[in-house]
Amino acid sequence: MTDIADNLMAASFWIAVLRIATPLILGTLGVLLCERAGVLNLGIEGIMSAGAFVGWFAVWQGAGLWGGVLAAALAGAVFGLLHGWLTVSLGLSQHVCGLGITLLATSLSYYAYRVYFTKVSSPPTIEPFSGLGAPFDAVPIVGEWLASLTPLTVLALALVPAIGWLLYRTPAGLALRMVGENPAAAQSAGVSVVATRIGAIVAGSALMGIAGAFLTLAAFNAFFFNMVNGRGWICVALVVFASWRPGKALLGALLFAGFDAMQLRLQQGAGSEIPYQLWLMLPYALSILALVLMARRVAYPQALMKPYRKGER
């Protein structure tokens, strides 16, 4: 128990929490936008891979770190457009298309990587985002933590209230929520269901791309295979846990990251008796638990996963 308390006091713990949480926050917000508009986007795992690769590659080619972020967002948006076309315009199964996109995006990233870097013994690296640094480290108590935050983390944190604003205070957000609840009502009010849904998917997928870019541009500095490692699926579970609200999404991501960071540390400390794999299982088990707990209580967006066909009797 004292181990846990010690860890909670250490700045390094909280630094790790934010580092682990950032891609989760971004990814969950991305899924949230899609699902609020009524579309399940299981392409996230692949889109994050694509974002990770494209972002890193752009920086490698000299685009600068923010250029990389933009490129990653664009890559995500393109896959989002594909998903939107398949599921909204053509009305295909959202489950299958999402999985197909994950496969496509992942394999394309790996392919592209190998085309450029055929036989490398260790992955080439770039100079990642560094922490905010001075003058933030002068702030009392949280100074060290604050200074360690990368701009992408700040972006992720800022996006939480921004998306909340978008959803609840703008006409675009209202349209997005309406097409996820009652598309016929939106259509009768003159809102194009197809355009709104595809727009939401593209925006959400761009966020997913940025989530992936965080991995290669901030958390690490190179692109590895299997880098995403299930984070995308965890985001899908977190959205349910968050009841599709941005504030709760942040909370869920932080809680999750907290557990993950804690288990890493406990593992290194007293955990030598307990096999490390059990610790690693914890995040996934927790996600399943979150889903089960929220099962009966959630208010799903009412039109989630129902394809909309205009004027069909």
Place this chain on the structure above:
Amino acid sequence: MTMGEPALRLTGISKRFGALLANDDISLELGRGEVLALLGENGAGKSTLVSILFGDYRPDAGSVEAFGRRLEPGDPAAALAAGIGMVHQHFTLADNLDVLDNVLIGTEPWWRPMSRRTAARSRLLELAARFGLQVDPSARVGDLSIGEKQRVEILKALYREARILILDEPTAVLAPQESIQLFATLRSFVEAGLSIIFISHKLGEVLSVSDRIAVLRQGRLEAVLPTHQADAPTLSMLMVGRSIERPVRPAPMQPAAGQAAIPALSVDRVDVREGARQLLRSASLSVNPGEIVAIAGIAGNGQQALADLVCGLRSPDAGTVRVEGKALGADPIEWIRAGVGRIPEDRQHLGVIAAASIAENAVAEHYREPPYARGGWRIDRAAIDQAATRIVADYDVRCRDIGQATSQLSGGNIQKLLLGRVLSRHPRLIIADQPTWGLDVGAIAWIHARLMSAAAQGAAVLLISEELDEIFALADRIAVISHGQLSGALPVSHWTIQSLGLAMTGSLKHQQAASDAT
């Protein structure tokens, strides 16, 4: 735009859905400041017509002008911009959002960084106060009562400065007092300069609220008359048609001497609740062998719950449902084994398995029994095909071959297939729920003949229908369902077209004592 232009002018509107001609060359005008009532039975084409006005459907022919300017078809945004506001029968509201959200949707340009909610809220409250439609803008729509939801529907249109308001069966979901209040509100709309189209079944209301009445029947405009020249009997006749040919029914089979007449179906004081809503209230009914009992009523008065009960899809919350004396519950297999032939209303989603072949659907209710399944597991295709071929031939199911997917059949042929599946087993009790909905005249007559001959051979038939023609053609006794309550099932000779129409529409206040004439 001259002052003389009517608010709306429809010219030659026609719309077809597959084989069904929903609107047949309709030309109509709505004057400024006028209340025009659109009257007709279910399926007469009223909803299709207003859906075209509102842009949900495109007409196959004809045009619409609003205030002298041609309206772009198939575009709700254009209709809204032209000042047409619609209060739908099935509300276009999102339950999870609040009232203000539901009103605001689509009224602001999407790129605006912030919704002007405060201003919108005051404007909404102002409108609400002006017309006496109290609402709480922050309330969650899913929590509102039906009357309150309707007020939100109306306010949506008013908020968008509608100059033409179309209300689709607005009183179908209201209590009498609420209806009176609605009429007062409509009068105030007219005073404020709106023109109104009011769709209804209820003759009493139509007569009291409208200036002119347009009667639709089977897709055609039968007549348009000023209200002061109309009365209930005239309108009933126009709605239902002049000639109701009642084919002569052979006398119903008498039970064998000495045999106690156990009703084939006996529904005894059942209640059905869903959440806070009471769908059926102490409903009682019995159907004897050889007779056809019809349940007449406007959609949404509890027929769905009743149908679910007698098809084995639902158990009553109170009371019992018995088939030949034996109480049955929510277990379709029990009902099938009891020899009940069920023809559901939703033929596409409940009646047939769309992806299965015609042959499979022809025997679907007995797929696990011999001769269709040998040893309890092996499908005997030959037996199925044989039975299916007979059914397809006997019941005139038009198809390419019995191996094709059932989804490829037209609605009428699916219905004939269902009838064949049910009637070929000579059931002792038949439940027919809207059996001729959406079908052409020929198919309707054919299905009626089959049901009558089944009754003549001793089957008990429960018919649930919204078509008065059909009810009069088939029924021995008629009960009326209204707001979840069943009247007594009286012999058909006790009813006239007018009295039935009035009872269905709720104008007749008296409730018959629940006495089952035997």
Place this chain on the structure above:
Amino acid sequence: MRLERRDVVPREALVLAPLTAVAVTLAVCALLVAWAGAPVGRTYALLFEGAFGSRFALTETLTRATPLMFTGMATAVAFRARFFNIGAEGQLYLGALAAVAVGGLHDGSGFDLPVPLHFALMILAGMAAGGALVLGPALLKIRLGVDEVVTTLLLNFIVLLLVSLMLDGPMKDPGAMGWPQSVGLKPELEFTRLIDKSRVHSGLLVAIGLAALTWAVQRFTIWGFEWRSVGTSPSAARFIGIPVNSVVLRAALISGAFAGLAGVSEVAGRAGYLTLDMSPGYGYAGIVIAMLAALNPLGVVLASIFIAGMLVGADGMTREVPVPSYIADVIVAVALISMLVATMLTRYRIRRG
């Protein structure tokens, strides 16, 4: 653009659809090959040759196709009842784990049984393990409405960690000099080699046999009818008295069992022991195979051979031309999406306005 349902699905469309999908796939991937700077024609030729062009190629393809057939069938069986089992990967590994537990631990001496019985037990254990893993998500879906996609997916990661745990500890092969692999199976329990000097094993026959059996059940038995009905029209199925929840549960358990069998087949047929990297995503590939085969078990056999061919061919091809072997995965992904679109176009036509 508007979609309008077709009245009649032309027979030709059913054949044209997969062919068009394949054509589109080859066209799109040709672009990728060109981007890598390799000659397209030669690349495809090498791919094909590496897949089917020699005795070695064919046997390798068949060996790789075997677990794919199992996972493809697992997915197809579940999807047919509208249960989206994405956990085939984990179920595969758990099945393999069970096989080693029954057939390899303590040199198999814990079970003093005649070989045929032991063999049967091993197979049953694998199937039971796979089924047990999917039971949780299935019940959660039926009782609580929890979406099975995410639950089955997350379990994959948990199982992989479990395998790693087992390989570090209880199942570790002491003779493997620190390499994380499990104890080997008793040699008598391994599947027999079908073709000399190749890796093709009798698991292939089991897979094909199972595919035929599944196809027969779906076509000729009432359970097949129930299955299809529940997957396509659940309300109508309930109306005619089909026990919808039981059918879904049954489908889920059989699906898990098949995926578990994939694991048994890999351990007992190909490797003889269990390693962490035994499956390069066979479980996920199963989803693609199921969709390509339009959920038909016999189609699964063909689709598995196609995809295995791509994977094997790519390995060979990548040695000769500068095209990364990942082209195989891209081919598979594009084929899936093209197949989905093509199938939909057989049912709907596109109208303007």
